[in-house]
Amino acid sequence: xxxxxxIVLIGAGNIGGELAALAARSELGDVWLFDxxxxxxxxxxxxxxxxxNGAVLGYDAHIRGTSNWDDLTGADVAIVTAGVPRKPGMSRxxxxxxxxxxxxxxxxxxxxxxxxxxxxxxxxxxxxxxxxMRQGTGFPAERVVGMAGVLDSARFQxxxxxxxxxxxxxxxxxxxxxxxxxxxxxxxxxxxxxxPVSQLIAADKLAAIIDRTRNGGAEVVKxxxxxxxxxxxSSAIAMAKAYLHDEKRLIPCAAFLTGQYGLKDLYIGVPVIxxxxxxxxxxxxxxxxxxxxxxxxxxxxxxxxxxxSARL
Ligand code: APR
Numbered sequence: 001x002x003x004x005x006x007i008v009l010i011g012a013g014n015i016g017g018e019l020a021a022l023a024a025r026s027e028l029g030d031v032w033l034f035d036x037x038x039x040x041x042x043x044x045x046x047x048x049x050x051x052x053n054g055a056v057l058g059y060d061a062h063i064r065g066t067s068n069w070d071d072l073t074g075a076d077v078a079i080v081t082a083g084v085p086r087k088p089g090m091s092r093x094x095x096x097x098x099x100x101x102x103x104x105x106x107x108x109x110x111x112x113x114x115x116x117x118x119x120x121x122x123x124x125x126x127x128x129x130x131x132x133m134r135q136g137t138g139f140p141a142e143r144v145v146g147m148a149g150v151l152d153s154a155r156f157q158x159x160x161x162x163x164x165x166x167x168x169x170x171x172x173x174x175x176x177x178x179x180x181x182x183x184x185x186x187x188x189x190x191x192x193x194x195x196p197v198s199q200l201i202a203a204d205k206l207a208a209i210i211d212r213t214r215n216g217g218a219e220v221v222k223x224x225x226x227x228x229x230x231x232x233x234s235s236a237i238a239m240a241k242a243y244l245h246d247e248k249r250l251i252p253c254a255a256f257l258t259g260q261y262g263l264k265d266l267y268i269g270v271p272v273i274x275x276x277x278x279x280x281x282x283x284x285x286x287x288x289x290x291x292x293x294x295x296x297x298x299x300x301x302x303x304x305x306x307x308x309s310a311r312l
Pocket of ligand 1: 014226
């Protein structure tokens with residue numbers, strides 16, 4: 001008989017709590033919410049609240065909180081949100097030194113306790129954090145990914161749908177590159193149910209939407225005083241589900257490049273296929289000259305952060 005999957009969430013803050021809620025509701029498996037000893041009560045409290053929620057909503061999942069690494073042994077999936085989020089006026093890069101230390105510590109624990117896990121990193125600055133996670137765990141690159149592209153694409157899709165006056169369900173769009181100001185919304189692949197978006201949205205409006213997408217995270221931080229958590233959590237859960245259910249979804253994620261797009265030895269957002277083996281394929285799509293230049297600039301910004309990490 002097959003066993004329930006074990007999903008461990010490192011960081012029981014805003015995103016961690018929503019991740020637990022979504023994982024439980026979609027019955028992906030049993031959930032452990034992990035946080036530092038000072039926040040163990042929060043992790044346990046959220047877990048209990050969510051188990052009780054199962055009685056109302058009718059889902060069947062064990063959800064537990066802990067600050068003991070032993071409880072996470074043998075996880076199938078680990079989603080990492082440990083770290084600090086942005087405050088208004090901060091860039092994701094401003095979080096580098098504090099979150100790098102945290103991610104290195106988490107990687108060391110995952111390496112020994114969860115050697116077979118599919119690891120999804122959410123902590124920022126994303127591309128540098130997922131690079132550090134792979135370095136720290138030594139896991140094969142197909143089992144260490146970063147969540148950014150699904151979220152950035154969702155933001156892009158929403159703004160396009162609102163501008164075109166169509167259902168969000170009919171918009172397909174993709175954002176590649178690093179998870180920062182240099183991200184690359186790929187308009188040449190944006191369609192509204194197959195209709196190129198350029199036929200439905202004027203160029204100046206499209207440019208404004210691209211700009212808003214690039215600042216999509218900051219817009220929420222400015223309003224709330226902290227980072228977004230609903231859409232980030234849903235995006236990471238979509239990736240976990242693609243892995244656990246071997247869905248072979250083609251989605252943009254921060255993946256380790258080994259020459260694709262002329263780039264190597266860095267993590268950056270590209271279209272990948274996620275299935276039961278993790279990142280089963282990195283898809284190289286044709287980009288126009290402007291998009292190629294934007295991706296190169298984004299890669300240079302990510303490379304700078306990785307080099308800065310090496311000095312810390
Ligand atoms: N191990 C486990 N958890 C940790 C550790 C650690 N070493 N260090 C910090 N944490 C926990 C914090 O105690 C906190 O509960 O991580 C949690 C982060 O939660 P929030 O502060 O609510 O932040 P959140 O909005 O969830 O964002 C987390 O994801 O999108 C990124 O920029 C965001 O880097 C941030 C991360």
